[in-house]
Amino acid sequence: MGKELVLVTGGSGFIAVHIILKLLSQGYRVRATLRTLSRQEEVKSMLAQGGVTDFENLEFIHTDLTSDNNWMEAATGATYVIHVASPTPATRPDDGDEMVKMAVDGTLRVMKAAKAAGVKRVVLTSASGAVLAGHKSHPEIFTEEDWTNLSADIDAYQRSKTMAELAAWEFAKKENMELSAINPTAVMGPILGQDFSHSNQIIRAMLNGKMPFLLKAGFDCVDARDVADLHLLAMTRSEAVGERFLATTGENLTYKEEAKILKRCLGSTAKKVSTKEMPNFVVKFLANFNKDLRMPATFLGKNTACSNAKAKEMLGWEPRSAEEAIIATAKSMVELGLIDK
Template sequence: MMGKGLVLVTGGSGFIAVHIILKLLNQGYGVRATLRTLSRKDEVKSMLAQGGITDFANLEFIQTDLTSDMNWMEAATGATYVIHVASPTPAIRPDDGDAMVKMAVDGTLRVMKVAKAAGVKRVVLTSASGAVLSGHKSHPDIFTEEDWTNLSGDIDAYQRSKTMAELAAWEFAKKENMEFSVVNPVAVMGPVLGKDFSHSNQIIRSMLTGKMPFLLKIGFDYVDVRDVADLHLLAMIRSEAVGQRFIATTGENLTYKEEAKILQRSLGGAAKKVSIKEMPNFIVKFLAFFMKDLRMPATFLGQNTACSNAKAKKLLGWQPRSAEEAIIATGKSMVELGLVDK
């Protein structure tokens, strides 16, 4: 574990985390990745190999869980930096929303405490745009890092968990005088390296497999996972990043219909099942009462979700790919890995 130092990356099997590990290894860092079960080690290595890694000498794994103290001190000991990516996500959420929030907050504070005790130089937290823009039905301006989710608004447990976990981390970092930075990604696209990918990528898969015959009339900002990984590394090493949060976005806000048209233009026959028909908002709101998968997106109907990337570009020199490139990379990689039915 020589090179530039050891980085503890939590939630090592996740889509964003794997791309961060890939970037760290390529830049000469040692990586210790946490997994809820060590049976996923080979899966993570397979994804990294798909991304071009051939030497795993600087990678190690340790078993931890956000709900337990087990092994967290051992995980942080000797680390120069911590990148805390692990969090309950829409795909693995508990049915109880309060349980999801508690898991995120307690888990984040658990990581912050062991990082402080282990003398880690800096912690970077992967938060989300869901901690910035949710619950604001009337917000005509573009969202910036100064904005916070309205916890009293109509928001899903996922956005609540990300917001409260980030707030708790900021409070702890300030109290303990820790070097701390936050990255808030919007909808994350980009090359899929295996079967573990983001909730946003699942939308692409649903479009390509024909499981989304009607589209919601909502728009989101997008960002490539490779650029999200870059921003985490900049937040980890640049002095200007201390005490700052950064929205990871291309600065382009696209509707599901525009996303679908990009797939149709770029993927040819592989996109033959992609629909561009939109569903009226009142039907979506009605169906959301019965269909769990619609509840979170339904909260964004009629809301502005456009975000600025000016801070990351100006302060850190971050230059993201276009949203179209990120979306195409998602679709093409899913087709190549056989994740889309022929």
């Protein structure tokens, strides 16, 4: 039992599964938390889709961000904790304050358990939403020095990620713990099962012809495999302690540019993809009635470009291109039958 044990929270999530894949391939033992233990086989099938055949070094434990139960047991014996679990846009409670409370309380539960169990380092999966939201005008490219403006009218998801990350840093400072944070932009990359990121839903909607008009908004993206790599670098490299790292390809693409990539690279598979854009005033009006549009509508006309210089220079991280990440998303969706014929 000489292999180091890593606790990964939210083990069924899209990013978490890619992290578990990377950890198992590098010889770590993994303990993954699940809110519903009946999802163990689903997680194993996603890992198998990603190339893992031996589950000897993988175990599961039941925990919930809203309860103290089992967190101490989960952290006991772990050298590292990677805290990925968080309420996401797909699972969000209707009450925004509830979402924030769940994210903050859940993060503090994990931090307290890690401290009590003598864990060496915690790596927190935060988000670019904790960096770039709520800024009226920000002409410069966003870096890790930037924080979301909590006094602005921002979406509950961004508020939850920002406040959870701030709570983690405050706890780590007070308790003298090693902490690193990873702040991914829109996460693309190979889908391994039915559980995938909110950002990937956009690619699916485009391919299925469910986005006849596109928002005039641009976002950075990143491949889930590279997000997993960055978590492992942050977990093992001494330079990463006390630092946050934006995970982005460093390219800021509009929905129209993403649509053009799909059309260029996928041929007839992308026949339903539209490149027509909707005027901003129409989007803002529709956002009053369609809650799916509310968060993206807040970014219309705003700069969202992020820098990856810190992760590259400090940790030697080398992400794939945005095109490669987007095409990997699309191709895996076609393979898994998630795209209508």
